[in-house]
Amino acid sequence: MPRKIAAGNWKMNGTRASLAELSAIATAHPAPSVEVLICPPATLLARATDAGAVALGGQDCHAKTSGAHTGDVSAEMLADAGASYCLTGHSERRTDHAEDDATVAAKSQAAYDAGLTAVICIGETLAEREAGTTLDIITGQLNGSVPLTATATNTVIAYEPVWAIGTGLVPTTDQIAEVHAHIRTHLADKDIPLLYGGSVKASNAAEIFAVPNVDGALVGGASLKAEDFSPIITALENA
Ligand code: 13P
Numbered sequence: 027m028p029r030k031i032a033a034g035n036w037k038m039n040g041t042r043a044s045l046a047e048l049s050a051i052a053t054a055h056p057a058p059s060v061e062v063l064i065c066p067p068a069t070l071l072a073r074a075t076d077a078g079a080v081a082l083g084g085q086d087c088h089a090k091t092s093g094a095h096t097g098d099v100s101a102e103m104l105a106d107a108g109a110s111y112c113l114t115g116h117s118e119r120r121t122d123h124a125e126d127d128a129t130v131a132a133k134s135q136a137a138y139d140a141g142l143t144a145v146i147c148i149g150e151t152l153a154e155r156e157a158g159t160t161l162d163i164i165t166g167q168l169n170g171s172v173p174l175t176a177t178a179t180n181t182v183i184a185y186e187p188v189w190a191i192g193t194g195l196v197p198t199t200d201q202i203a204e205v206h207a208h209i210r211t212h213l214a215d216k217d218i219p220l221l222y223g224g225s226v227k228a229s230n231a232a233e234i235f236a237v238p239n240v241d242g243a244l245v246g247g248a249s250l251k252a253e254d255f256s257p258i259i260t261a262l263e264n265a
Contacts, residue, residue, distance in 0.1 A: 028219040030060040031182060031242035032259045033145065034249025035085060035113060035223075045077060049257070050252035052078025052260045054114045060242065060262045064249065065113055065145075068099050075108035082143065083111030086119055091131035091139070101133075101140035107124040113244075115171050127170025135173045138180045145182040145244065146171055147223070148209075152189035161208050168212050178217035183209055184244040190224025192246060197223050197224070199237050206239035228257035235265035 029255040036044070040114040048064060055062060056079065066074050074082050082106035091100050104112055114137060115130035125133075134144040148167035150160045164185070172181065185205050190196055197205075206220050222234055223244030234240060242262055 028178065028217045028241045030262055030265070031056075031063055031146065031219050031221060032060055032255075032262045033083070033182075033184075033244045034065065034112075034255055035116070035244055035246050036064065036066045036250060037085070037118070037246060038067060039250055041069070041094065042073065043054065044250070045070065045073055047250065047252045047255075048077035048080060051255055052080050054252060055079075055260040056255045058263065059263055060259065061209075062126045062259055063111055063145075064120075065111065068104070071104065071107040071109055081111060082109050083113060083141055084109045084142075085113045085116065087112050087133055087136055087138045087140075087142075089115070091136070098108060101136045101142050103249075105140045105142055109142060110126055111182070111183075113147060117186060117191060121188075126141050127167060130171040131173055134151055134171065134181070135175075136171065138175065143180050143182060144176075144179055145184050145221070146176075147184045147186050147244070148185040149188050149190075149224070155189065156259045160205065164205060164208060164255060168209065172213075176213070176218065177215050178219070180222060182219045183213070184221040185209060185211070186223035186244060192225070194225050196230060196234075199233060202234065202237045203241065205238065210239045226258065228254060228261070231258045231261035232265065235262055248264065 087101040137144040
């Protein structure tokens with residue numbers, strides 16, 4: 027059985043004051059029956075280790091271990107700062123930084139090499155869904171972005187339809203079920219956790235977690251405040 031993960035991606039949000047939210051999450055869930063993961067901005071990672079029993083992740087890493095890459099952070103540095111996970115291939119990285127599948131695969135491999143679990147993000151645009159090519163896009167991203175050495179230990183897949191991120195739009199449960207079943211069939215290791223991401227909030231979490239092959243969520247906006255994220259953790263524990 028894949029393990030269950032409630033993951034938060036803080037994106038480019040948060041200063042030291044935000045660490046109180048992390049502590050509040052840890053305090054509200056001292057012994058969660060699911061894994062709780064927060065990916066704060068890199069500037070907060072080292073300090074976030076004091077917050078308690080919450081797993082931490084980076085939001086991106088460079089494919090190389092070190093060198094002349096101004097402004098970048100390596101997977102080894104993230105691990106050294108206290109991360110055990112790293113997001114790779116988030117659609118905002120693919121769009122803002124023109125990351126293609128090969129880049130995402132290289133970054134995911136770099137995460138493995140540093141001992142991190144890569145949370146590899148995939149998902150179709152609205153135009154691709156309307157053109158009926160969603161499953162083809164997903165297949166292409168899986169083939170291109172996920173290293174052949176992916177296992178349930180070093181990899182999590184997050185299905186995040188680009189049109190559902192930060193929009194309040196959510197696919198139907200049938201649409202989520204179709205894509206997640208497709209991803210499960212495609213992956214060699216059937217225990218790789220599959221997360222859904224895109225406008226997850228307390229009010230829709232239980233419905234989404236009831237969808238077959240959904241092992242948790244990757245949450246953006248609703249992970250920034252403990253009072254919003256805590257009920258999502260509870261919904262996953264009860265799923
Ligand atoms: P929202 O939950 O804000 O839609 O963001 C989803 C996301 O991109 C998580 O990585």
